[in-house]
Each structure stands twice: as structure tokens, then as C-alpha cells.
Amino acid sequence: MLFRSGMLSIAFWIVFIGGLRMTVVPPEDCGTADVDTLQSSAIAAAQWMERAQNPDGTFAYEYNAETDTLSPEYNEVRHAALVMALYEAAGRLDDPTALQVADQGLKWEQDHLARKHDWALLTTDATGGSTGSNALMLVGLTERRSATGDKQYDDLMHEVARLLTAVLRDDGSFSPGWDLAADEMAPGTSLYYQGESTWALTLMANAFPGEGWDTAARRAMEYIATRRDDDENVKYPPWADQWAGYSLGEIARWGGLTDAEIDYAHRLAARFGLLVRTEAQREGSWYGSLLRGRDSRGAGAGTWIEGLAGIWRASKYDNRLDDIKQSIVERTTCIAGIMAKRQQTGEQAEKYAEPSLVEGAWFRDGVTRMDDQQHTFSGLIYTIDILQNNPIRESLLQAGLSP
Amino acid sequence: MIDLLVVLGGMFAAVSPFGALAAVLWYRRDSAATGATDPLDVRRLMLLSATAAFVVLAGAALIGGPLLDAFAITDSTFEFAAAAAMVPLAIRLIVAGDSMAALRRRVPEYAWLFPFSVPLLASPTSVITAISYGQRIGAIETIIATAIALVVTAGLFATLAFWEQQRLLVVQMLGRASGVLLAGLALEMALDGLRAI
Numbered sequence: 001m002l003f004r005s006g007m008l009s010i011a012f013w014i015v016f017i018g019g020l021r022m023t024v025v026p027p028e029d030c031g032t033a034d035v036d037t038l039q040s041s042a043i044a045a046a047q048w049m050e051r052a053q054n055p056d057g058t059f060a061y062e063y064n065a066e067t068d069t070l071s072p073e074y075n076e077v078r079h080a081a082l083v084m085a086l087y088e089a090a091g092r093l094d095d096p097t098a099l100q101v102a103d104q105g106l107k108w109e110q111d112h113l114a115r116k117h118d119w120a121l122l123t124t125d126a127t128g129g130s131t132g133s134n135a136l137m138l139v140g141l142t143e144r145r146s147a148t149g150d151k152q153y154d155d156l157m158h159e160v161a162r163l164l165t166a167v168l169r170d171d172g173s174f175s176p177g178w179d180l181a182a183d184e185m186a187p188g189t190s191l192y193y194q195g196e197s198t199w200a201l202t203l204m205a206n207a208f209p210g211e212g213w214d215t216a217a218r219r220a221m222e223y224i225a226t227r228r229d230d231d232e233n234v235k236y237p238p239w240a241d242q243w244a245g246y247s248l249g250e251i252a253r254w255g256g257l258t259d260a261e262i263d264y265a266h267r268l269a270a271r272f273g274l275l276v277r278t279e280a281q282r283e284g285s286w287y288g289s290l291l292r293g294r295d296s297r298g299a300g301a302g303t304w305i306e307g308l309a310g311i312w313r314a315s316k317y318d319n320r321l322d323d324i325k326q327s328i329v330e331r332t333t334c335i336a337g338i339m340a341k342r343q344q345t346g347e348q349a350e351k352y353a354e355p356s357l358v359e360g361a362w363f364r365d366g367v368t369r370m371d372d373q374q375h376t377f378s379g380l381i382y383t384i385d386i387l388q389n390n391p392i393r394e395s396l397l398q399a400g401l402s403p
Numbered sequence: 404m405i406d407l408l409v410v411l412g413g414m415f416a417a418v419s420p421f422g423a424l425a426a427v428l429w430y431r432r433d434s435a436a437t438g439a440t441d442p443l444d445v446r447r448l449m450l451l452s453a454t455a456a457f458v459v460l461a462g463a464a465l466i467g468g469p470l471l472d473a474f475a476i477t478d479s480t481f482e483f484a485a486a487a488a489m490v491p492l493a494i495r496l497i498v499a500g501d502s503m504a505a506l507r508r509r510v511p512e513y514a515w516l517f518p519f520s521v522p523l524l525a526s527p528t529s530v531i532t533a534i535s536y537g538q539r540i541g542a543i544e545t546i547i548a549t550a551i552a553l554v555v556t557a558g559l560f561a562t563l564a565f566w567e568q569q570r571l572l573v574v575q576m577l578g579r580a581s582g583v584l585l586a587g588l589a590l591e592m593a594l595d596g597l598r599a600i
Contacts, residue, residue: 013527016491025484027475266598273600277480284475327479327600 026288028280031337035387038380039093041340044360045377046089049082050101051356052370057108059370060357066366068353076112076124077192078371079105080136085374087140091147091395092381099147102140109137110156114180119166120159121178128186130177131167132193134160135200142203146394149401154208161204164197165216172223173231174198191232194224195243202250206394214254221247225264238267240275242303242375245310249393252314252321262320269311269324272304276331279304283338298362298372301339305379308332309386316391329386336383339376410536410548413592416585417489417529418456418549420556421577425501427560428571449560453553456524460553463530464537464545471538478538482596485535489589492528496582500575502526524556528585535592539599 052060059082062071086102089095114121114129122137123129138160141153167175167185174197175185198220205213224244229237248265251257257265279296281288295301312328315321342362349359361368362376385393392398427448471481496502536545559566566574 012491016488017527020484020487021474024487025474025476025480028477028480029475269600270598273479274597277477280477281480324600330477331600 022287023291026281026291027284028277028288028334029284029338030280030334031283031341033333033337033340033383033387035384037340038336038384038387041343042089042377042380042384043093043095044343045373045380046086046093046095046098046360048357048360048373049086049089049370049377050097052373053101053104057104057106057111059105062367062369063354063357063361064367065352065354065358065363076109076122077130077133077136077196078369078374080109080122080133080140082370082374083109084136084140084143085377087143087147088378088381091143099144102144106137106140106144106153115159116178116180116183117162117166118159119163120156121163121180122160123180127181128177128179130190130193131164131174132176132190132196134163135193135196138164138200139196139203142200142207145207146396149396157204157207161201161213164201165213168197168216168220171227172219172221173228174220189228189231191228191234191239191241192243194220194228195241195247198224198247199243199250202247205254206250214251217247218251218256221251221261222258225258225261238264238271240271240304240307241268242307242310244268245272245307245314247310249310249313249317252317253391255317257314257318257320262318265311265314265321266324269308269328272308272311273327273331275301275304276308276335279338280334283341295342295364297364297369298339298376299369299374301335302362302372302375302377302379305332305335305339305383306375308335309379309382312386313382313391313393332379332383332386336380340380343376406540407544407548410540410544411551412584413532413536413588414460414529414545414548415552415555416581416588417492417526417532418460418524418552418556419492419496419502419578419581419585420552420559421574422492422496422500422502422581423524423556424559424563424566425499425571425574425578427563428566428574429501431563431567432571449557452524452560453557456529456556457549457553459525460529460533460549461546463533464542464549467534467537467542470534478535479596479599481538482535482592482599485531486589486593486596488528488531489585489592492526493582493585493589496578496585498582500578500582502578524553539595 058074058079060070061074083102083105086098086105090099090102109122112122112124114123114126121129122133138157141157144153145151163178167178169175173189174194176188176190176193177186179186198217201213201217201220205217229239245268248257248261278292279301282292282295308328309332312325312332315325315328339362344358344361344363346359349355352358362372390398396402471478492502533545533549
């Protein structure tokens with residue numbers, strides 16, 4: 001009786017623990033995340049972005065390697081983000097080709113500017129422009145200034161920054177854009193543009209201290225930390241917003257993050273951490289892969305790296321984040337290592353019809369999109385900062401020079 | 404101090420002294436009713452089961468880190484497993500009020516070690532809980548909390564004569580309360596796993 005009961009109990013726990021292992025805690029695998037590996041991966045991604053440029057300054061938007069077809073779609077927000085990443089490559093990887101290609105992309109943006117009131121608006125159809133594309137164009141311009149010290153676009157930066165403050169409401173939320181026909185800000189909000197615009201204003205404040213951009217940035221950050229997810233009906237808050245992570249990193253450098261923002265930083269880091277752990281489980285075993293579904297695309301996992309790296313930067317300036325600093329390092333390097341491992345190598349690319357659009361890219365279901373490379377690239381270079389314990393983001397400041 | 408109280412609550416619920424006491428009382432009542440020889444020597448039960456459980460659980464708290472590394476599991480993710488592992492015992496306690504509803508009869512010579520120390524005091528639930536708290540809060544705090552929970556358990560076993568004079572329902576209700584506490588801690592642990600990085 002006892003023997004049977006005991007065996008049944010043991011059998012139950014073996015099955016139960018085996019089930020837990022299979023479903024709840026499958027092994028996690030993070031790959032290799034040393035400086036050399038990540039730098040090689042970032043260089044390969046930057047080279048993909050350089051090769052993907054079209055003669056008119058735009059980029060290959062989406063490429064299907066299985067069918068060797070390019071998507072006819074385009075998106076100016078992602079264009080601006082890619083230009084931004086190339087300026088990062090110019091400064092951080094000392095890559096002159098990246099600068100040249102990014103300047104071509106910037107020229108395309110300048111060709112699509114509308115000027116009204118005292119600001120400039122990137123618009124592709126002359127009916128209006130999105131806040132997000134303008135914010136990322138401004139980020140790109142700050143990156144260019146930081147990479148080169150060249151101040152020729154300072155006026156344009158101020159024009160775009162003035163647009164951002166023109167669409168910033170009193171409660172800290174941004175309008176999703178400007179309606180040129182009605183000549184007024186567009187109604188509603190955008191889940192994406194809020195963080196992009198906040199970050200752009202923080203970088204503007206860094207580039208031009210004393211001009212008051214920091215006040216607007218703080219107001220926008222406070223909105224993100226306290227109200228944005230409710231207003232946007234985010235089902236499982238906080239929304240995994242890497243732009244907010246970047247913004248926290250910059251504002252922490254100035255000092256004065258509020259308690260609500262610190263709490264938000266904790267919650268945001270936890271959201272990214274959960275996503276990374278799940279991704280590492282996909283990587284760790286066949287059953288983890290089976291249960292967790294297909295791999296995340298570069299544009300997804302790349303943003304987790306970016307977001308975590310931004311919060312890590314914040315933790316270097318604000319000791320209220322000390323408790324999560326080490327975990328952030330572990331998760332960031334984990335997902336960076338995974339992404340470096342998943343990147344297409346030159347040898348793998350040779351199997352496809354257009355190897356130049358395969359090598360250095362991240363594919364899912366045979367398809368890569370420009371932001372797969374952009375987000376992951378940015379994440380990788382900021383992970384290198386973490387590995388080198390370097391909280392300074394700007395290239396020239398890293399070199400001990402003033403942009 | 405708060406950390407220690409949290410671990411103490413968790414280890415107390417996982418070890419479940421009142422659930423164990425209820426199981427022992429059931430066993431002794433059944434033995435007496437059937438006229439069977441009672442192999443449970445109270446002094447041995449008190450000393451050896453608590454000591455054996457302490458060794459197992461303290462060991463789990465100490466080697467938890469390398470063990471999780473070996474199985475490639477992050478601490479935060481393991482909290483989900485710990486929470487899940489608490490559920491069967493919580494259900495057993497809430498429903499039956501004792502930790503060994505299915506195993507409490509006909510305990511042989513080595514009852515102090517098996518099944519009392521393995522499925523009951525140092526059950527998979529409490530081992531997993533010890534690993535989880537060892538990682539989340541600290542091995543020392545977990546060992547101290549485990550020691551306190553087991554001293555309480557030994558104290559209950561030492562006063563078995565007193566408890567045998569009480570209505571079993573009282574002890575079962577205390578066991579059920581442990582089950583509710585365990586279910587609450589499982590929820591807290593799962594939420595902490597979500598909040599952890």
C-alpha cells in the first residue's frame with residue numbers, strides 16, 4: 001500500500017516536474033555576446049543598410065529572399081529610422097560609407113519637407129506628415145551632429161524640433177501629426193510616436209542646452225510613465241517602448257527622474273526582460289521553440305535590446321535603478337547574443353538570388369524588412385557600450401570631443 | 404527584515420507544519436483504530452524528519468544557483484515553475500487539511516525519512532520553493548526561514564500528545580490555512596516572475 005502510494009507520488013512529481021521543464025522552464029540559450037562578436041554583427045548590419053539604398057536615397061523596404069522579390073511599399077518613419085541608424089554607424093563604427101549613404105537618405109527627407117509657420121515637416125504626400133517620421137529625422141540629425149561635429153543642419157534641427165513642440169499638448173501627449181490641409185494638428189495620439197518624439201526632444205536638449213527642449217521632453221516623459229498606456233488602451237502595460245527606454249537614459253543623465261518614472265523604468269525593464277527570457281527559451285531547445293512559437297523578427301527583438309540598453313544607461317546615472325542593473329546587463333547581452341547568432345552570414349547569403357540583400361540581415365519566414373536591421377543594429381552597438389561599461393552615447397563625447 | 408519575513412511565510416507555507424501535523428495525527432488515529440503497531444517514534448520523528456528536511460532544503464537553497472545554471476534556467480523564469488509547483492500541495496492542503504492525504508497510512512520503519520521528509524516536509528514543492536527564494540532573496544535568509552519553519556514543525560511533533568487531545572478539525576483548519584497561504588504565495592511568485600527582469 002505504502003509502496004504503491006509512494007510510487008504514485010513519485011511518478012506524479014516526475015511527470016509534473018517534467019511537464020514544468022517542458023512548458024514553463026525550458027532551457028534558455030543566449031549565444032555569444034562579446035564585443036568582437038557584436039561589433040562584427042553590427043558592421044554586417046550597417047553594410048546591409050548601405051547596400052540597400054536606392055539611387056533616389058530611399059532603401060529596399062522589404063525583401064523576400066525565397067522569391068527574390070522586393071515589396072513596393074515604403075514608410076517614411078522607417079526611412080528616417082534607417083538614416084538615423086546609419087549616422088550611428090558613421091559615428092560609432094567610424095564608417096564613412098555610412099555617412100555618405102545616410103546623407104543621401106537625408107537629402108530625400110529634405111526633398112520632402114513642407115515649411116509652415118516657423119517649423120519644417122517631413123511629408124510624402126503634401127497633405128500632412130507624421131510626428132514619428134519627423135522625430136526620427138531629428139534624432140538622425142542629432143546623431144549626425146554627434147558623429148561629425150558638423151553644424152550645417154542646426155537650423156533644420158530647430159525647425160523640426162519646433163514642429164514637435166507644436167504638436168505637443170499640455171498633458172504631455174503628442175498629436176500623431178500635422179494636417180496640412182486643415183493646418184492644424186491631427187487628432188488622437190500614436191503609441192509609437194510618443195516615445196520617438198520624447199527621445200528626439202531629449203537629444204535636442206543635449207545638443208542645444210539651455211534652449212528649453214528639456215522641459216518639453218520631461219513633460220512628454222511624464223505622460224508616458226503615468227498615462228500613455230491607459231490612454232492607448234494597452235492591454236498588458238507597460239507597452240514595450242524602446243523609445244521610452246532611450247528617453248529615460250537621457251533624462252536620467254540630466255537628473256531628476258520622478259518616482260513615477262523610476263517605477264515605470266522598472267516595469268518597462270521587466271517587460272523587456274520577460275520577452276528576452278521567452279526568446280532565449282525559443283533558442284534553447286526544440287520543445288521550447290515548439291511551445292514559444294516562431295522566432296521574433298529583428299524589428300521586434302532589436303527593440304528589446306535598444307530599450308534595455310536605454311534603461312541600463314539610466315541606471316548608470318540614477319541609483320534608484322541599482323537593483324535591476326545587473327539583470328539588465330544579463331538580458332541585454334543575452335538577446336544581443338541571440339540576434340548575432342541568427343544574422344545571415346555571407347556564406348548563407350550565397351545560396352540566394354540576391355546575396356547583397358541577405359548578408360547581414362535578419363529574416364523571418366524568408367522576409368526581411370529595413371527596420372529588422374535598423375533596430376537590431378542600434379541595439380547591438382548599445383550593447384557594446386554595456387560590455388564596455390560606457391554610459392556616454394554620443395560618438396564625439398566618447399572620443400572626448402564636444403559635438 | 405521584510406525579506407526574511409517573506410521567505411519565512413513562503414517556507415512556512417511550503418513546509419506546512421500544520422499540514423504535516425494533521426497527516427501524523429491521521430496516521431496515528433488510523434493505527435490505533437486498526438490495532439496496528441505504530442512505527443512512529445515521536446522523538447525520532449521530531450528530530451530526524453526535521454533534520455533530514457533541513458539538510459535537503461538548506462542544500463537546495465545553497466546549490467540552487469549552480470543547479471539553475473546547469474539547467475539553463477534564469478532565476479526569474481524559475482519563479483513560474485516554483486509557483487506552479489506550489490499548486491498541487493496548496494490544493495491538497497485546502498481540500499484535505501493535511502500534506503499527505505494519499506500517503507498517510509501504514510508508514511514503515513523509515514517513516515522519518517520517507518515519505519515524511521520527502522513528500523511532506525521536504526517535498527518537491529518545498530525544495531523548489533527553497534531554490535526559488537534562495538535565488539530571489541538569498542540563501543542565508545532561506546536557510547534561516549527553513550530552520551524556523553522546521554523548528555515549529557518539530558515543536559508540533561514534540562507536543563503530539565497535546566494535539567491528539569484536540570479535535571482533528573482544528574489542526575486540519577490550520578493546515579487549510581497553510582494551503583490558502585501557499586496559494587497566495589504561488590500567485591505572488593508568479594506575479595514576481597512577471598515583474599522580474
